Amino acid sequence: MEHPIQIFENEAFGRVRVMEINSLPWWVLKDVCAALGLNSPHKVAERLDEDERNQIPVIDGIGRNQLTTMINESGLYAVILRSDKPKAKAFRRWITTEVLPSIRRHGAYLTEDTLEKALRSSSFTAELLNSLLMQREENTVLRERIEVLTPKARYYDRILQSRNAVQVSVIAKDYGMTAVSFNRLLHELGIQYKLGSTWLLYQPYAGKGYTCSRTYQVNEERSVMHTYWTQAGRLFLYKMLKENGVISLMEDDDAANA
Incomplete structure (x- = not known):
């Protein structure tokens, strides 16, 4: 056609x-x-x-x-x-x-x-x-x-x-959750797992530009690595969460006022 x-x-x-x-x-x-x-x-x-x-x-x-x-x-x-x-x-x-x-x-x-x-x-x-x-x-x-x-x-x-990658606490706030509870939710949905103190994506979602890691030096002997979510990652989370019945506070408010 x-x-x-x-x-x-x-x-x-x-x-x-x-x-x-x-x-x-x-x-x-x-x-x-x-x-x-x-x-x-x-x-x-x-x-x-x-x-x-x-x-x-x-x-x-x-x-x-x-x-x-x-x-x-x-x-x-x-x-x-x-x-x-x-x-x-x-x-x-x-x-x-x-x-x-x-x-x-x-x-x-x-x-x-x-x-x-x-x-x-x-x-x-x-x-x-x-x-x-x-x-x-x-x-x-x-x-x-x-x-x-x-x-x-x-x-x-x-x-x-937000052009820059953000910490999970920023995204969690959009959903009225703490970073701890939000990370736990993503783990329950099969999106990420914890290795030591760092959250990493499961293989199906790794290497797609959803996250990036930054290492911070605590002292001469110790450093820590934090995971940040990119714009593409935030869109991915939005879609995955919505498919599982979890919507942002902004969207929830708009629906309530419609």
Whole structure:
């Protein structure tokens, strides 16, 4: 099945191609990486969950049908958090304030080809109108989904505001917990284990850039190592905890006030 491509351009981020699949937007990973200054899209793709990426045929500039790595909205946020460029937050804001609203507002992709077909063919116009009516119903569902996702986006903003890796006590505070109880919870969920006085990730999660270690010299004979969580690690914890029914205080408050 052929899906139309919509192109969004921004002076700061260049060209980003978006495709609608089952009423949901998917982004060309290569374009997103270029906008964020990430040099290896294939490595970025490897770090995403399987349900966040897909190989989809896209027609290139000379008319060839090429399999292209596309990412969904969840994957997009994950990629943004992997960028250490200062413009990552500005890019996310452009996506959420201009690109997504444009997609959801217009429903159909009103490209030049679409308009020309509508002018030439009454049957195509009827199909387009029918598609718009269906899209209006789907947009109602999308608006409800946006209301659900808003607290999630706010928590993502909190993560993006902290460019540096943080101690577990900072994350624990977001969930109304102490560092001790939070570390214990992560252990119970099979995320980390304790070696001596240091918490380390189990193998499935190690080497993915979720944590970093820093060593501090206590005296000439003794040093201690502390584990810090990166932005990517905080997003990983957010998803894992939510899957297990644990949500941040910020998201809980938003849900209560909705």
